[in-house]
Amino acid sequence: MKIILIGYMGSGKSSVGKKLASVLNLPFKDLDTEIEQSENLSVSEIFSQKGEIYFRKTENKVLKTLLKQAGSFVLATGGGTPCYADSLTFMLEEPNTILVYLKNSLEVLTNRLLLEKEHRPLLAHLNSEEEVNDFIRKHLFERTFYYNQANIIVESSAKNIAETTEEIVGRLF
């Protein structure tokens, strides 16, 4: 079985994904890391040197290559993965694959991302807390349409990483 985590930046896809893989004794893959390895550049370097469109094309290509691999694993996607080209349809149509949306409130996401915004090229240029707030509110609204198409939606705003992992395991089996 392939378990794919989707959701906005800062929703915990990478941290919960790692924990979930360890609990289920499955390999863990992070799409951003796979992209960095295939390009030999960090995500931020890809955005600054090659631009977002190039990143989105690479993201779509690396996703498809990964999902065509045999075997089970947990995959943490990037926040934009399901929102471009045919990536969402591709993930939904892949056999033995379950999409899990890690749903978090705007407030939780904003608080986490204010601490980590330098690592997110889409946020790094925003100057004030108010600008970050305004950007995330609009962006999350636009992307929620895609996230809501997941097979399982896990509300994780009030849960720590272990509790979110436990809820996913309970919903899977």
Ligand SMILES: Nc1ncnc2c1ncn2[C@@H]1O[C@H](COP(=O)(O)OP(=O)(O)O)[C@@H](O)[C@H]1O
């Ligand atoms: N309850 C929680 N669930 C998930 N992540 C949390 C939680 N509380 C704090 N965090 C922190 O929030 C950040 C989430 O980032 P990350 O896992 O990289 O998310 P994503 O991959 O979705 O952007 C990490 O620094 C993580 O340690």
Ligand SMILES: O=C(O)C1=C[C@@H](OP(=O)(O)O)[C@@H](O)[C@H](O)C1
């Ligand atoms: O939301 C997005 O468009 C992005 C999210 C990032 O991943 P995380 O959601 O793991 O931060 C990374 O793929 C890139 O910075 C773009």
Ligand SMILES: [Mg+2]
């Ligand atoms: Mg991540």
